[in-house]
Amino acid sequence: DQQVKQNSPSLSVQEGRISILNCDYTNSMFDYFLWYKKYPAEGPTFLISISSIKDKNEDGRFTVFLNKSAKHLSLHIVPSQPGDSAVYFCAARNYGGSQGNLIFGKGTKLSVKP
Amino acid sequence: KAGVTQTPRYLIKTRGQQVTLSCSPISGHRSVSWYQQTPGQGLQFLFEYFSETQRNKGNFPGRFSGRQFSNSRSEMNVSTLELGDSALYLCASSPDLGQILGAFFGQGTRLTVV
DSSP states (O other): OEEEEEOOEEEEEEEEEEEEEEEEOOOOOOHHHEEEOTTTTOOOOOEEEEETTOOOOOOOOOEEEEEETTTTTEEEEESOOOOEEEEEEEEEEEETGGGGOOOOOOEEEEEOOO | OOOOEEOEEEEEETTTOEEEEEEEOOOOEEEEEEEEEEEEEEEEEEEEETTEEEEEOSSOTTTEEEEETTTTTTEEOOSSGGGGOOOEEEEEEEEEEOTTTTOOOOOOOOEEOO
């Protein structure tokens, strides 16, 4: 059973508007959550992370929100730019685990239209 | 600083054959993880190596194996290839075991099994 779910395979947003990408998880033992961005023919690149003891982390145009009671996190991109068009993966780590065994969602393809 | 290098970039093999993929981590990184990316399953963790030892293993059959050399370079091997093994195989290197934010991915090896 999938422990990390990204229920929207795709999202289309107008340039300058907010993009909200969602992720749900089932395992309450996850202690860290990360977002990765992936362009075609490239490996995923780390975007932003949040510890399970926090509810918000911000880095420039990117903010991640964590709602532990709902087992839900979201990535907000404001304002969205055409260069943000990529596949975004949500990932989680089990408490005490290592970087190697991250559990990924299936990804959401974001298209930002000029 | 050179990034994570994976070779070859593309590979076509026939069912029943075996294949070896290579990953050279970022200089100084000692942990190497492997992931399989397929359209239906997203990124799935295969295994992680640190100090030439497998530290974590995902839920894959024994046909998937790997190793790490003393210079931290890693190889993964898939024997008796099946059509379902067609995927993008990604390698990630991180400075040390358990460093959640320090991992960088390579561009991947696209394996096609015919």
